[in-house]
Amino acid sequence: MASTCLVVMGVSGAGKTTVAELIATRLGWRMAEADEFHPPANIEKMTAGTPLSDADRAPWLRAIRDWISERAAAGENAVVTCSALKRAYRDILRGATARVRFVHLCGTTETVGARLAERSGHFMPPSLLGSQFADLEPLSPDEDGVTVDVTQGPEQVTVTALTRLGLHP
Template identity: 45%
Template sequence: MGVCGCGKSEIGQRLATALAIPFSEGDSYHPPANIQKMQSGIPLTDTDRADWLQVLKQQLATARDNHQNLVLSCSALKRTYRDLLREADPALVFVHLHGERALITSRMRMRNDHFMPLSLLDSQLADLQMLEVDETGLRLNIEQPPATLIEEIIDWTAGS
């Protein structure tokens, strides 16, 4: 979880590879209207995200029902979004990738294949609600190299 440009896709893919489990890119499930809205620099509303979150929730539920693990990248910016996703699997663990705005901005400027413009970063930062003490998860600083982040996630999940 985390705002745009924090590395959810890269870290998610690497983690899934390291654990030999499936990876699901949450952004690929946005409906065309959401993508068009974001490309136009218009932040998504809770209503815009509702159907998208339901699709992701179903992916998690299917994995749980099939006794399979899954790494899913999703911004999960608000507690209500995370609560909805946890309905599919109460044992769901969130990894919050966080970093300074300047670092995220520089990363977003370097990518040219994503629909999310830099202009929406501030709206995501405004919407971001940190993990609360009763939410299972950890917060990692994206200044660390990806390999270190993966190692920390694996170590943390092995100990929990």
């Protein structure tokens, strides 16, 4: 059976890391945080409040894709956080040698903005949230994944996502 990787996606502050950790724990899968794959130049740009361009994101997305393929080559299932805002970005991730499925954490600007404002110790400033919502292309019906409303809270979001994906611990 081919390996599977769940990409927990959405704008910054949607709860990707929290939900990915819960999913990984429940399924016993390895987890990675996409922020760890950013080159220093990307982190510097975001810290300065400058949105990343598609060219900035390309090597980052390829590194995540390659990590997914490495997990598949090792026969492992995995979970990774990644904003994956545009379909073109998701297409890069789908180039991995695993079955790549998406969990889109969806919320309003107000809900996510409030969460982002309370978060500390992250290089992504709240001022960039608008650019993320502007870039966001929701999952299309032909993409393998589910969209889950984040107002349910992390535990319920996790249960809803796993149930709708047909994945059971």
